Amino acid sequence: MEECISIGINSVFLVALVAFFIGAVTTIQTAYNLVSPLIPNYVIALVVRDMTILELAPTIIGVIFAGKVGSSMASGLGTMRISEQIDALEVMGINSSSYLVLPKIVAAVLMYPMLVIIAGLLAMVGGYLAGVLTNVITPTEYIQGIRFDFNEYTVTFALIKSFAFAFLVSSISSFKGYFTTGGAVEVGQASTAAVTQSVIAILLADYLLAQLLL
């Protein structure tokens, strides 16, 4: 539960902020590029919806998640390693990896899909407000675009991606932190490596899942 709060609830603000602006910017930029009078305005919302669900919510938020949660996991475990707290657990006869790492992975896999759902919704809200307030699209057109030709499978695909990304970020970051050796400098290096490798893993997995599932 503590891990769910630390990983999920404590990330809501950042995820919401990023998602809201991603949606807003996507709307404005799509409107800027769709200049043909032959293309109806509701297409802007349709593009925002599909981009958000398929890519922006799971993947861009995944990168944010790796930066916030992944670095925190790696530095937390790394500090526990160098300050002998992990040794203390082992000496007590506790399986330290099960005790420390498993809850983090389970919490990430449970909470990240929820963050992606929140991000998707808020991105569309952000797009709506930006579009309507700047008069690039009317509320009716935006709602029409969001609902037009909706394929539910895109949501399933986004959730499959979010489970995979959560597992990758939490396991890579835990691994880097758990096996830290040395001192404070190495903890920093482990944290940086955790974020870098998590982001690379997310991008590779994103491509592979798109190839396999779309």
Added chain:
Amino acid sequence: MIKIENIKKSFGDKEILKGISGVFERGKPNLIIGSSGTGKSVLLKCIVGLIAPDEGHIHYDEHELTNANRDTKTEIRRQIGMLFQGGALFDSKTVEQNVMFPLDVLTKMPKGEKLDRVNSALERVGLAGQNQKMPSEISGGMQKRVGIARAIVNDSNYLFCDEPNSGLDPQTSILIDDLILELTEESNITTVVVTHDMNSVMGIGEKIMFLYKGKKLWEGNKNNIMDSNVKEFDDFVFANKVMRKLKKG
């Protein structure tokens, strides 16, 4: 009692422990001493099972640790309390939660009984009433005492202390040494202390093992330190002028 036989350990090409044997007796503090880099901490980690030795055997009374199955290892480890060099307290937990931790994860005691044992352990180390403080709010000496309380709260049969006096002033060091001695004698437990603090050696050195470059070069107690004729041991023990004068005088 803990018995070690021919413990060898290398990291890569570097041989750290070169076949160390000995017995750590119950009811008295057993000190492992030596200068930095001689393998004291590696030996201690081998004994508690944090590092697997390349060769040799470690016996905890009737149990053999090195070839034990997982259940036996867990059973042995649950009888071990260890004080780490930096205290190794869990930063996110209060003093009370730190001391209660072994009881939380290793026993099914009711909360009230756990709290009684925690309070008793904290009182034993002179920290009664400090339950709700965080490790960052207490001094280094107090952190060491909380570490000792955590090590003894589960009625451990074996107590290991890795440099219990490092970073402490002489008075607090003596306090920690006295506490270790009292706990060892009163509870009749097997205590192994790794140190290079000569005050500890002279204060609680009921049984002393001297390591030099991964080998055991001398064994004895604080009363026969003066009679040693091992050069490396004398160089370590009588490193300062006062001790040298004492030896000559």
